[in-house]
Amino acid sequence: MTRTFLGMPATAPRGVGHLRGDEPFPVAARRSLADAQLRRNLGHATGTIRAKSAAVIGEVPDWEELREAGRAIKADTMARLPELLQQLETAVTAAGGTVHWAADAVEANRIVTDLVTATGSDRVMKVKSMATQEIGLNEALEAAGIEPVETDLAELIVQLGRDKPSHILVPAIHRNRAEIREIFLREMPGVDPALTDEPAVLAAAARRHLRRTFLSTRVAISGANFAVAETGTLAVVESEGNGRMCLTLPDTLITVMGIEKVIPTWADLEVFLQLLPRASTGERMNPYTSMWTGVTPHDGPQDFHLVLLDNGRSAMLADEVGRQALHCIRCSACLNVCPVYERTGGHAYGSVYPGPIGAVLSPQLTGVEDNASLPYASSLCGACFDACPVKIDIPSILVHLRAEHVTAYRNEHRLPSAEAVTMAAAAYTMDHLPLYEAAQRRSRLTRFAGRHGRGLPPPLSGWTVGRDLPQPPPQTFREWWVQR
Amino acid sequence: MHLDVLIHRLTDYGAAVHRCADDEVAHVVDAILGGRRVVIPSGLPRHWLPDTVEALADDNLPTERIATADGVVTAAAVAVAETGTVILDAAADQGRRIITLLPDVHICVLRVDQIAAGVPDALARLDPRRPLTWISGPSATSDIELNRVEGVHGPRNLHLVIVPRGSHHSLDPVGDPHSLPQA
16 A cells, blocks of 8 residues: 555445535435335235245255354454555456555545556446445546446436435345336336336337447456455456446456455355345345456457445444444345335435445444444334344444443533433433432323323423323322222 | 256357257258358368358468358367356367457367366366367357347358267367377
């Protein structure tokens, strides 16, 4: 690396990329909740995937052991990440590739833009990649006069609809077939006006639309699902074949990869290639997985660049509790089981990483105060923890981040928050019996306040806006005991 | 037993499975691609091809020529029974990655002894230095309402022809990166 490390590693910079929303989660969520079509689309899609996934996971007798193995490999990886990344760099370089280190989104965008510019191409085709969405690479390329073409069907739907992705695996999950047909009719040049909304017909339209792009574009940009430190092998897991097109046909391939995607050995792939498809699309194996090591003479791109992206990941690694969010293999199982995600959809989270994993990833990548509402975007029900194929304890990280936010708030504001004052008062009251008894008697007043869903009066109304106020009993235990 | 699992998984994901003797492969290819234009890798056993197809041997064919072919016939490196996967490793009888990508019909000939039980066994048989393509059924997408739909960018028709143990063997030994096809 070219930089001297001084002090705490930096978080993802502001003003670039898509990790921060324009408004807090509760505000955005309220709007999403009012969209009945969105809720129907999401309910249908997440229900479908949950059933498929459960069926194929049920086929694997050692699923729990596999999850534990996945967790252990990732924990080991994070414990020696610098060493593994250097090993990866050596292996990729030896196989004819070039490795670049990007400290943040700005640097990564500049490296990629420079590489594309050097090829003389004014167009690139892209395989779906969360890392390039995270850093806002498309905007950076457009600013440099380079046209990025998304080739994944869902990304294409999002790009043509001038929309934002709302799911890690299926960025257009919020669109149903009728809406997709409308977008294609409106935005796809030369599309058959008799296009129906049959999924197979829509997929065929995308095939025709992109064929020429695949055959004529000289530069491709991909992400990576895994990178094997031992061998320098990169792996991309996909369904449609657009990935194979981008990884095989162009002269130049640029892969942008978050540093946490490295795994130590070739044999470690056996764990993740069993976990990922079943947890992600609910398949025993996804239709296509491509693996390549550097450059192969006469086969595929002859110019290969790997961009290793930090963008706040080293800062995450420094947090003992939060660092396990780096174990994520981007399967999106936690989104599909989350009662909050299923109702609000992905846009409410403001970041390219939505759902439970987004609620722990985004605030850590940006620093918690830049995404302070996300750790609260959860009921802490734990369904995400149960569904995670690498056993990330998302609820514990959420609680940890809430505490971090409270501390940051206290340090920033000279006056304590209303919540802190309430808690301090409650602690004092509970320490003093007469006060506690008086408070219990007074609490009966809330029987009136909470009735008919009115909630508590200000300033306590913040608590009851999203919660039902429990009805206190007409008599306390102490009163009942005295009467006996 | 692995064979039965593999066949079940392949057909479940929409691939067609044919079983025959090594010297009957040409008949199967004829039934699927007879009269059509077919790309073949340089090291493909020629007795697998019927006289009825127009063969385009890949000696570094330009992309446009490969794109106009109706089908492609290759061997395979390894198959994974549990997941219904065939893996190509760009050996001389499988060819460059591009030739199995652009034509709409892919006929892949697999020997029974190339079938691994599961993913761990398959990885142990592969050489990571070679470009590897894992194929599990025809091209598909789950991007519209999370339902699997077959047929997007890759070949929309995948045929597996399974031949007995001891049939044709790969021409270049796996493990030597310098033996990659010079096409």
